[in-house]
Every structure is written in structure tokens, then in C-alpha cells.
Amino acid sequence: MNIQAYFMRHAQTLVGSLGRVVHQPFATLMTMGVIGLALALPLFLDLALQNVRTATGNWNDALDVSVYMDKRASSARTATVAKLLRQRDDVAAVRIITADQALAQFRDASGFGKALDALEGNPLPDTLIVTPTLIAGTPQGMEALKGAIAAMADVQTVQLDTDWVKRLRAMLDLLRRVVVLTGGLLGAGVVLIVGNTIRLEILNRRAEIEVMKLVGASDGFARRPFLYSGIWYGLGGGLTALILVFIAGAVLSKPVEGLARLYGSQYHLVGLGFLTCLRVLALSLGLAWLGSWLAATRHIRGIDPT
Amino acid sequence: MIRFDQVHKRYATGREALAGVSFTIDTGEMVFLTGPSGAGKSSVLKLIALIERPTRGQVFVNNQNTSGIKPRRIPQFRRGLGVVFQDHKLLHDRPVADNVALPLIIAGFHKREIDKRVRAALDQVGLLGKERNRPLELSTGEQQRVGIARAVVAKPALLIADEPTGNLDPQLSVEIMKLFKRFNEVGVTVVVATHDVHLIEQFGARRIVLGDGRVASS
Numbered sequence: 001m002n003i004q005a006y007f008m009r010h011a012q013t014l015v016g017s018l019g020r021v022v023h024q025p026f027a028t029l030m031t032m033g034v035i036g037l038a039l040a041l042p043l044f045l046d047l048a049l050q051n052v053r054t055a056t057g058n059w060n061d062a063l064d065v066s067v068y069m070d071k072r073a074s075s076a077r078t079a080t081v082a083k084l085l086r087q088r089d090d091v092a093a094v095r096i097i098t099a100d101q102a103l104a105q106f107r108d109a110s111g112f113g114k115a116l117d118a119l120e121g122n123p124l125p126d127t128l129i130v131t132p133t134l135i136a137g138t139p140q141g142m143e144a145l146k147g148a149i150a151a152m153a154d155v156q157t158v159q160l161d162t163d164w165v166k167r168l169r170a171m172l173d174l175l176r177r178v179v180v181l182t183g184g185l186l187g188a189g190v191v192l193i194v195g196n197t198i199r200l201e202i203l204n205r206r207a208e209i210e211v212m213k214l215v216g217a218s219d220g221f222a223r224r225p226f227l228y229s230g231i232w233y234g235l236g237g238g239l240t241a242l243i244l245v246f247i248a249g250a251v252l253s254k255p256v257e258g259l260a261r262l263y264g265s266q267y268h269l270v271g272l273g274f275l276t277c278l279r280v281l282a283l284s285l286g287l288a289w290l291g292s293w294l295a296a297t298r299h300i301r302g303i304d305p306t
Numbered sequence: 307m308i309r310f311d312q313v314h315k316r317y318a319t320g321r322e323a324l325a326g327v328s329f330t331i332d333t334g335e336m337v338f339l340t341g342p343s344g345a346g347k348s349s350v351l352k353l354i355a356l357i358e359r360p361t362r363g364q365v366f367v368n369n370q371n372t373s374g375i376k377p378r379r380i381p382q383f384r385r386g387l388g389v390v391f392q393d394h395k396l397l398h399d400r401p402v403a404d405n406v407a408l409p410l411i412i413a414g415f416h417k418r419e420i421d422k423r424v425r426a427a428l429d430q431v432g433l434l435g436k437e438r439n440r441p442l443e444l445s446t447g448e449q450q451r452v453g454i455a456r457a458v459v460a461k462p463a464l465l466i467a468d469e470p471t472g473n474l475d476p477q478l479s480v481e482i483m484k485l486f487k488r489f490n491e492v493g494v495t496v497v498v499a500t501h502d503v504h505l506i507e508q509f510g511a512r513r514i515v516l517g518d519g520r521v522a523s524s
Contacts, residue, residue, distance in 0.1 A: 218382075
């Protein structure tokens with residue numbers, strides 16, 4: 001067989017299988033839709049995670065350490081501690097919020113003014129807001145700084161604001177695994193869906209396959225149109241998934257930006273990149289091809305002319 | 307061309323179709339395989355086309371012991387012979403030309419060569435001009451001729467036919483047999499299984515008569 005005829009034949013089979021796929025639009029769209037949904041779900045979750053990560057990604061740098069002084073410590077002592085802290089290499093800045101300032105702020109912000117007036121003294125301690133240097137802003141560096149401050153005299157409590165970020169990170173990591181797991185399961189589902197669709201197609205065309213084998217077709221030859229059907233399903237399913245995710249993104253982008261604005265942020269949704277789209281299509285094609293290959297190889301081998 | 311050597315065939319159902327069949331068919335011969343139904347005619351043809359394998363004994367086709375042909379090699383083997391079926395076994399969703407072209411497509415011929423050969427084969431069976439028709443738009447006799455055109459389009463040296471006239475009236479049957487005779491005259495070895503004794507009496511070809519899974523006369 002010469003090369004030109006070989007490619008010609010493949011091209012014809014490819015177009016022929018497209019013709020058959022288009023010939024049953026309802027069944028085809030159903031299959032593509034199921035593949036699309038199965039792929040859109042993990043893709044959507046992954047994108048959501050990516051957005052949360054991006055949105056929270058630069059918070060680590062701007063983290064401060066809140067240092068609450070002992071209530072009995074004098075304001076002179078607070079100033080001394082602040083001075084000592086400023087001398088440290090890992091501290092970029094220290095801001096003092098005196099007990100009086102804190103009370104005033106609380107009075108303005110909380111609306112409990114009257115209730116506060118009823119208190120005999122100021123229940124709030126002096127507070128130092130310590131900003132670590134960028135280099136010290138690692139989890140380990142922050143822990144070290146926290147330990148060092150906690151060991152200083154007259155310091156009541158040191159609160160590291162990284163704790164909740166760490167929990168968020170851990171949660172995101174967990175979610176990421178869930179997404180990967182879900183993706184794996186749904187990917188296997190795509191293989192099975194396409195496999196089953198192709199199996200039914202083969203059963204429908206059993207007589208035709210028998211005839212082809214009788215006139216000398218190899219299993220590979222008889223299998224080829226089904227592999228191409230699988231490729232079309234994969235392509236259609238992948239495109240469906242991308243369209244679904246784009247629609248979800250369009251629906252969510254306004255509310256997300258609104259929400260971000262409430263937090264004083266100019267955050268915009270991270271969408272699907274061109275490369276990601278290509279990867280999704282390649283993955284969809286690959287899974288569908290695998291499904292059709294498994295089904296076609298197995299079921300065509302079982303068809304023998306009688 | 308074909309040699310059966312003490313061939314036994316017992317099917318999974320327990321039916322013994324062939325019980326020690328031996329015969330030889332020379333290259334270029336035309337042979338009628340005949341006998342009552344159930345005598346083993348179809349089994350002989352299936353063994354030749356490697357649709358079945360002998361339980362015992364050996365089948366030689368083209369001086370090749372078929373027991374040595376691995377399943378992977380069967381497609382290649384089948385491309386070397388033309389088979390005609392009683393029920394035509396055509397693909398009804400494709401035009402006549404595509405049906406006839408199938409063996410050439412499988413063998414990987416060039417499109418131009420395929421078109422040329424398909425037209426030649428259809429011409430030989432008198433169906434030129436029906437290329438674009440669907441098989442079901444044709445009469446039974448014409449459908450059978452499409453089946454014959456498909457069997458000869460790749461120019462096999464061996465043509466086998468299982469009851470090719472089973473569904474045809476006597477006049478059409480004679481025409482079909484004449485067609486086989488014509489292929490035989492240009493050098494093709496032809497084996498036709500048929501129970502229609504009256505029909506083959508009009509043709510002076512050799513007969514192998516089967517009865518109860520054995521060769522009754524040759």
C-alpha cells in the first residue's frame with residue numbers, strides 16, 4: 001500500500017465516521033453532552049480553586065504579627081519593647097496602638113459607645129503591630145519571630161495572623177486532591193461512556209463487520225472507523241466542556257468582581273488560558289480514543305463470520 | 307489448487323458435518339460441489355475460506371496447509387480468494403460501487419485503480435450503470451451479480467460460491483452459472499456448491515458429490 005493511498009484512506013474513513021456521527025444527531029449530542037459535563041465539572045472546580053489561590057496568594061507577604069502587652073505594663077515599657085523589636089533584622093516596622101487609641105477606635109467602629117462609658121477603666125491593652133521583613137515572611141520565619149516576641153517580658157499574647165491562612169492553604173490542598181480524584185473518576189467515566197457507545201455501534205453494525213472480515217478485512221481495518229467515531233466524540237465532548245466552563249465564568253465574573261470590591265480588591269476571575277483549552281481538548285480526545293479503542297478491539301475480535 | 311486430506315469436521319453442537327473427506331481440485335478447474343442439504347457442502351467451503359477449521363485431517367489451499375495459517379494471517383489469506391454467498395452479504399447502506407470496491411479498499415488500492423476495476427467487474431456481470439444504486443433497489447438476481455462482482459474484483463485465482471442460485475428462478479440461475487463458467491474460462495479456479503442437479507447437468511463440469519459427510523462420487 002503506498003503512502004498517499006494510505007492517508008487518502010484514513011482521511012476518507014475520518015470523514016465517513018463524521019458522516020455517521022452527524023447522521024444520528026440526537027444520540028451523538030447526548031454522548032458529547034455527557035462527556036462535556038463529566039469533563040466540565042473537574043475543570044470548573046480546578047478553575048475555582050485556582051482563583052481562590054490567586055486571590056489569597058499575596059496575603060502571606062503582608063502579614064502582620066499582633067502583640068498584646070500585659071495590661072499592667074506601662075506605656076514606657078510598651079515603647080521599649082517596640083524599640084527592641086525595631087532593632088531586629090526580621091522586623092520591617094512596628095506600629096504602636098495605645099490602649100486609649102484602641103478604645104477610641106473600638107468606640108467608633110462598634111457603636112457600643114454608651115456601654116463603654118459604663119466601664120470603669122479601659123479593658124484594652126497596648127498593642128504592637130509588627131510587620132516582618134519580606135525575607136522573614138516565610139512560615140518558619142514567622143514562627144521564629146513569634147517565639148522570640150512571646151519570650152519578651154510583659155508580652156501577654158502574640159497572635160500570628162498566618163494561622164487562618166495556613167488553614168486555608170491546607171483546605172485548598174485538600175480540595176485540590178479532591179478535584180484530582182474527581183477528575184480521575186470522571187475521566188474514567190468518559191472512557192466507559194465512549195466505550196459503551198462504541199460497543200453499541202459495533203453491535204448495530206455487526207453484519208457489516210462480518211462482511212468486511214469475509215472479504216479480507218483485518219481487525220485493525222474494521223476497527224478504524226470506530227476509533228475515528230471515538231475521536232469525534234472526544235472532540236465534541238471537549239468543546240462542550242470548554243463552552244460550559246466559559247458560560248459558568250461569564251455568569252460568575254460580575255458577582256465575583258462585586259464581592260471583591262466589597263473587600264476593597266480589584267480582583268478579576270482567572271479564566272481558561274489558550275494552552276489549558278488545548279490540554280482539555282487533547283485530554284478529551286485521548287480519553288475518548290482510549291474508550292473506543294478498548295471497546296472496538298475487544299468486540300471486533302469477537303465477531304467472526306459464520 | 308485445493309486438496310482435502312481425510313478431513314473431519316465436528317461442530318460444537320456435536321454434529322459431524324464431514325467424516326473423512328478427501329479430494330483434489332486442480333488449478334483452473336471448475337467443480338460443482340453437490341449433494342443433499344446437510345451433506346457438508348457448506349462445511350467444505352467454510353474450511354476453504356478459513357471460516358471454520360477442520361477437527362481432523364488437513365486442508366491445502368494454493369499448496370499451503372491451512373492449519374499453518376495463524377488467525378492474524380487469515381485476512382491476508384482471504385484477500386486471495388473470492389467468495390459468493392447465497393444471501394449476497396451486501397452492505398445495504400452503501401451504493402453498489404462501494405460494495406464491489408470493498409475488497410480493493412481493504413487491500414489499499416489507489417482510488418483511480420479502484421474505480422477502474424469496479425467498473426470492469428460490474429461490466430463483466432452486466433451491471434454497468436447501476437453503480438450508484440443501493441443493493442435493495444436491485445432485483446435478487448442483480449444483487450447476486452453484485453456479490454459476484456465483489457468476489458472477482460480483486461482478480462482472485464480461486465472463486466468459491468455457496469448456493470449462489472438458491473434464491474433465483476431457473477432462468478436467472480443459468481445466467482449466473484454461465485457467469486461462473488466465463489470466469490473459469492479465463493483461468494479462475496471455480497468451486498460452486500449447489501444442490502440443484504438439473505442446473506448443473508447443463509454444464510459439463512466435474513462434480514464432487516457429498517453424502518453424509520463423505521465423498522459419494524467424484
